[in-house]
Amino acid sequence: MSRTARAVDVLVVGAGPAGLAAAAHLAAAGAGRVEVLEREQEPGGIPRHSHHQGFGPRHRPTTGPRYAGRLADAALAAGAALRTGVTATGWAGPRTLDVTGPHGLERLSASAVVLATGARERPRSARLVPGTRPAGVLTTGELQQAVHVHGQPVGSRAVVVFTAGADAVARAAVDTLRTAGAHVVALVTEGTRGPLRSPRHRFPLLTGSTVVELTGHGRLTGVRVRGDDGRCALLDCDTVVFTGDWMPEHELARRGGIALDPGTRGPAVDTAFRTAVPGVFAVGNLLHGVEPAVSAAAEGRGVTGPVLAHLAGTDPWPDGGAPLRVDPPLLWAAPNRVRPGGPPPLGERFVLRTAERLTAPVLVVHQDGRVLDRQRLPRTALPGRPVHLRARWTAEADPDGGPVHISVMSDSRRSGVGGPPILAV
Amino acid sequence: MTVTTSGELPELLHDVIVVGAGVVGTAIARELARHRLRIALVDAGDDVGNGTSKANTAILHTGFDAVPGTLESRLVREGRRRLAAYAEQSGIPLEPVGALLVAWDPEQLATLPALAAKAVRNGYHATRLLDAAELARREPHLGPGALGALEVPDEWIICPWTTTLAYATQAVRAGVDLHLNCRVQSVTGGRHHELATSRGLLRTRYLVNAAGLHADELDRLLGRQDFTVTPRRGQLIVYDKLARPLVGHILLPVPTALGKGVLVAPTVYGNVILGPTAEDLDDKRATGSSAEGLETLRAMGARILPALIDEEVTAVYAGLRAATGQDDYRIRAHPRLRYVTVGGIRSTGLTASMAIAGYVTGLLGDAGLHLGPARDLEPVHMPNIGEARPRPYQRADLIAADPAYGSIVCHCERVTHGEIRDALTSTVPPGSLDGLRRRTRARGGRCQGFYCGPSVRALFEDGRR
Ligand SMILES: Cc1cc2nc3c(=O)[nH]c(=O)nc-3n(C[C@H](O)[C@H](O)[C@H](O)COP(=O)(O)OP(=O)(O)OC[C@H]3O[C@@H](n4cnc5c(N)ncnc54)[C@H](O)[C@@H]3O)c2cc1C
Numbered sequence: 109m110s111r112t113a114r115a116v117d118v119l120v121v122g123a124g125p126a127g128l129a130a131a132a133h134l135a136a137a138g139a140g141r142v143e144v145l146e147r148e149q150e151p152g153g154i155p156r157h158s159h160h161q162g163f164g165p166r167h168r169p170t171t172g173p174r175y176a177g178r179l180a181d182a183a184l185a186a187g188a189a190l191r192t193g194v195t196a197t198g199w200a201g202p203r204t205l206d207v208t209g210p211h212g213l214e215r216l217s218a219s220a221v222v223l224a225t226g227a228r229e230r231p232r233s234a235r236l237v238p239g240t241r242p243a244g245v246l247t248t249g250e251l252q253q254a255v256h257v258h259g260q261p262v263g264s265r266a267v268v269v270f271t272a273g274a275d276a277v278a279r280a281a282v283d284t285l286r287t288a289g290a291h292v293v294a295l296v297t298e299g300t301r302g303p304l305r306s307p308r309h310r311f312p313l314l315t316g317s318t319v320v321e322l323t324g325h326g327r328l329t330g331v332r333v334r335g336d337d338g339r340c341a342l343l344d345c346d347t348v349v350f351t352g353d354w355m356p357e358h359e360l361a362r363r364g365g366i367a368l369d370p371g372t373r374g375p376a377v378d379t380a381f382r383t384a385v386p387g388v389f390a391v392g393n394l395l396h397g398v399e400p401a402v403s404a405a406a407e408g409r410g411v412t413g414p415v416l417a418h419l420a421g422t423d424p425w426p427d428g429g430a431p432l433r434v435d436p437p438l439l440w441a442a443p444n445r446v447r448p449g450g451p452p453p454l455g456e457r458f459v460l461r462t463a464e465r466l467t468a469p470v471l472v473v474h475q476d477g478r479v480l481d482r483q484r485l486p487r488t489a490l491p492g493r494p495v496h497l498r499a500r501w502t503a504e505a506d507p508d509g510g511p512v513h514i515s516v517m518s519d520s521r522r523s524g525v526g527g528p529p530i531l532a533v
Numbered sequence: 534m535t536v537t538t539s540g541e542l543p544e545l546l547h548d549v550i551v552v553g554a555g556v557v558g559t560a561i562a563r564e565l566a567r568h569r570l571r572i573a574l575v576d577a578g579d580d581v582g583n584g585t586s587k588a589n590t591a592i593l594h595t596g597f598d599a600v601p602g603t604l605e606s607r608l609v610r611e612g613r614r615r616l617a618a619y620a621e622q623s624g625i626p627l628e629p630v631g632a633l634l635v636a637w638d639p640e641q642l643a644t645l646p647a648l649a650a651k652a653v654r655n656g657y658h659a660t661r662l663l664d665a666a667e668l669a670r671r672e673p674h675l676g677p678g679a680l681g682a683l684e685v686p687d688e689w690i691i692c693p694w695t696t697t698l699a700y701a702t703q704a705v706r707a708g709v710d711l712h713l714n715c716r717v718q719s720v721t722g723g724r725h726h727e728l729a730t731s732r733g734l735l736r737t738r739y740l741v742n743a744a745g746l747h748a749d750e751l752d753r754l755l756g757r758q759d760f761t762v763t764p765r766r767g768q769l770i771v772y773d774k775l776a777r778p779l780v781g782h783i784l785l786p787v788p789t790a791l792g793k794g795v796l797v798a799p800t801v802y803g804n805v806i807l808g809p810t811a812e813d814l815d816d817k818r819a820t821g822s823s824a825e826g827l828e829t830l831r832a833m834g835a836r837i838l839p840a841l842i843d844e845e846v847t848a849v850y851a852g853l854r855a856a857t858g859q860d861d862y863r864i865r866a867h868p869r870l871r872y873v874t875v876g877g878i879r880s881t882g883l884t885a886s887m888a889i890a891g892y893v894t895g896l897l898g899d900a901g902l903h904l905g906p907a908r909d910l911e912p913v914h915m916p917n918i919g920e921a922r923p924r925p926y927q928r929a930d931l932i933a934a935d936p937a938y939g940s941i942v943c944h945c946e947r948v949t950h951g952e953i954r955d956a957l958t959s960t961v962p963p964g965s966l967d968g969l970r971r972r973t974r975a976r977g978g979r980c981q982g983f984y985c986g987p988s989v990r991a992l993f994e995d996g997r998r
């Protein structure tokens with residue numbers, strides 16, 4: 109089985125906002141031959157099929173395809189090689205990838221590999237929704253491509269199921285369904301609140317509701333939901349879209365033996381986007397659930413300095429560092445390895461998620477029983493929304509100590525709000 | 534070479550019509566096709582293998598735990614041998630992983646020697662007892678408390694979809710007419726059988742009932758009331774391919790009265806399955822999963838292989854076994870009616886299929902069907918959707934000859950454009966996206982269509998134009 113072998117300086121896997129931004133800045137900064145592999149026929153990642161206005165800087169929003177197009181143009185203009193229809197299928201060495209494309213099989217080695225493989229929505233099966241297995245059960249990714257890329261019909265009566273905090277994606281799904289001529293029967297969430305409704309976004313909303321069964325043979329005929337009060341209702345529909353509930357696309361990372369963070373399920377990285385494998389970096393939604401595309405792109409830009417330092421050989425690959433762990437109700441933190449001497453994380457803050465609404469929470473950072481920092485958050489922390497922890501404490505961490513923990517302490521002046529005090533501090 | 538899915542049916546008088554194109558019916562049609570006969574195979578569904586045969590545990594059994602002396606024991610043993618050889622020849626994915634029957638308490642440990650003795654009575658001599666230490670060495674991810682195991686090295690895993698498809702392909706290429714979307718609604722006797730179907734009339738001299746869950750109903754149309762089929766549901770959870778390194782063998786539980794029990798096993802596609810449950814129902818369409826069923830499975834899985842439960846779930850499905858209240862197949866010839874019923878093929882029909890086919894062909898001969906000499910059929914070479922051998926996306930030779938095999942469409946399962954195109958133009962083409970999935974694995978992976986769904990659908994719809 110013959111494979112052609114080739115070497116480049118930087119190999120970027122994934123041409124979404126994160127990978128394209130990384131490639132553009134690396135190529136412009138003189139990183140040498142920068143090659144981006146994209147398994148889809150077109151570059152752009154998720155924005156490629158997100159036709160709503162919601163991308164780019166807030167003051168100048170644009171559509172996903174336009175945003176993606178600009179990023180791809182910038183990468184090409186900077187001199188990066190962009191190869192679409194090409195999949196990285198596995199590893200032949202620590203920085204050597206096996207690749208399949210219509211031209212054949214290749215083995216590509218690089219001095220630095222940047223993984224930017226993105227994230228997907230968990231489908232119905234992974235969410236363990238019981239019932240039959242009819243057609244008409246989608247994720248937003250599938251819905252958007254069906255409607256915006258292929259012009260396929262998607263059914264006439266649709267239910268959108270969304271996880272807490274996935275409001276923006278749920279609204280995008282509603283828009284896409286309506287573009288396709290479907291009637292939106294209801295939005296269903298286990299959470300306590302729904303997306304903001306505008307005159308353009310009117311839809312029946314069922315909060316505190318769980319999908320307990322899908323019915324129908326051949327085609328979906330209904331979605332059975334159970335409310336907080338235990339009562340069930342069967343929503344009559346032929347289409348259901350499961351949105352949110354993000355999962356990093358971490359197959360390549362795992363197959364490369366790259367350690368994952370137990371919270372994010374993406375590669376564990378330090379504040380310079382370094383994974384545990386020397387020369388392998390990771391950026392974008394692969395590191396966490398879905399953040400806005402500009403955040404993913406900013407991470408791609410942010411990896412430039414660390415990659416250049418690695419290529420120059422001035423910065424030996426640091427081993428270890430202390431893992432950053434979160435305690436319930438926090439779900440994850442990223443980046444999630446800290447070294448006292450390391451650079452600050454992007455924006456000088458860590459990004460967190462919480463499973464529960466936290467009113468005026470105090471976040472306590474501690475290691476081996478020693479409190480490193482305590483931060484009162486300015487706002488209520490909501491499920492599915494970014495929560496930020498300032499990084500001013502990293503110099504205090506002991507690189508050889510145990511995991512650094514982030515815990516939540518409720519506001520002591522208002523008892524009964526938030527979780528119980530976890531630490532006696 | 535005909536496969537029809539709609540329209541008129543031929544008026545000719547058939548020698549044999551086989552009702553039901555599951556793994557059993559297709560195997561019978563294939564076996565009969567070795568003789569000079571006018572044969573039709575009909576199914577109510579839009580594809581072959583669309584009933585129980587698409588939703589099982591996919592194990593090539595040894596029959597070590599069958600009831601000794603039964604027809605099932607004999608046909609499983611013989612069927613295993615035949616299907617293993619046939620799979621090798623036809624490219625049906627098969628992996629010789631072996632099984633470990635794990636004892637979790639002293640009582641179960643004490644029954645292992647009896648099970649070994651039972652295996653011998655079923656003509657199977659290769660079992661071996663493993664102590665706790667060896668078991669832990671062979672399966673390092675097993676949960677705490679496993680005391681020992683009985684090794685059954687010849688329980689293997691196989692692809693049930695390719696098996697059914699290989700039989701059907703070979704039968705059709707040898708001249709069998711396959712009529713899909715063709716439900717048999719009534720049967721009138723006389724000089725020959727007249728079958729009223731959802732697509733019109735069919736006539737035949739001999740009739741084979743391989744209608745699976747509905748075999749009792751078809752029997753009744755011919756005035757037989759020998760048994761009643763009770764659907765016994767088996768729910769299964771398929772875990773991500775990334776879980777595959779967690780398990781090396783089929784991990785069997787010590788059997789109970791209800792059946793073979795919940796197992797954890799690798800699949801030939803590189804996933805791990807957990808299941809099946811065993812629930813007696815009265816609805817033959819109840820192929821849905823239930824919250825309780827999934828919860829039960831997860832609790833059992835957490836005991837057998839704790840790390841499995843943290844892995845992502847790729848798919849959940851359920852199949853219905855055709856239980857008849859008796860511990861054996863209900864295969865019976867009615868020579869005066871020129872009719873053979875192949876009923877009660879509960880939980881071993883995939884393994885036994887080729888032996889059942891041989892047995893049924895013999896019964897038809899005994900009932901007066903003139904078989905004449907048998908010929909060897911043109912061999913088939915099925916597309917490889919298993920992980921034990923290189924898939925097209927890994928083959929430089931294939932891609933060099935045709936770049937479509939280097940163009941990956943379904944990313945999770947690495948299915949190429951070339952494979953999808955081939956499936957759509959194959960002898961027995963898929964009638965639905967699900968049928969395409971069973972032939973290629975497209976849309977069968979962890980994202981369930983998030984990335985590739987619409988592209989696969991577009992290829993499917995174009996290919997059918
Ligand atoms: C429905 C929806 C609506 C959204 N709406 C908005 C919005 O309005 N505004 C906003 O700012 N953000 C929005 N987002 C989020 C935004 O799309 C993401 O944050 C962004 O796309 C993440 O970029 P990424 O580069 O990390 O990953 P992705 O965009 O997912 O790109 C990853 C790329 O890697 C490729 N890839 C993966 N594995 C391999 C491999 N092995 N070989 C080759 N290529 C590979 C993939 O094909 C993909 O193109 C939305 C997301 C969704 C799903």
Ligand SMILES: Cc1cc2nc3c(=O)[nH]c(=O)nc-3n(C[C@H](O)[C@H](O)[C@H](O)COP(=O)(O)OP(=O)(O)OC[C@H]3O[C@@H](n4cnc5c(N)ncnc54)[C@H](O)[C@@H]3O)c2cc1C
Pocket residue numbers: 552553554555556557558575576577578581582583584585586587588589590591592593594715716717718743744745746747748751766767768809851852853854878879880881882883884885
């Ligand atoms: C959960 C589970 C696990 C199992 N595990 C294994 C295993 O590991 N190994 C193994 O060897 N076996 C296993 N089996 C058993 C195996 O799957 C079955 O024995 C086998 O599939 C039965 O095949 P069949 O052709 O008899 O039935 P089916 O596949 O159900 O085929 C019957 C066909 O008849 C058609 N039909 C019915 N009525 C009519 C009509 N009136 N007109 C036209 N067509 C009609 C149906 O559409 C159907 O396609 C398992 C079964 C289950 C449910």
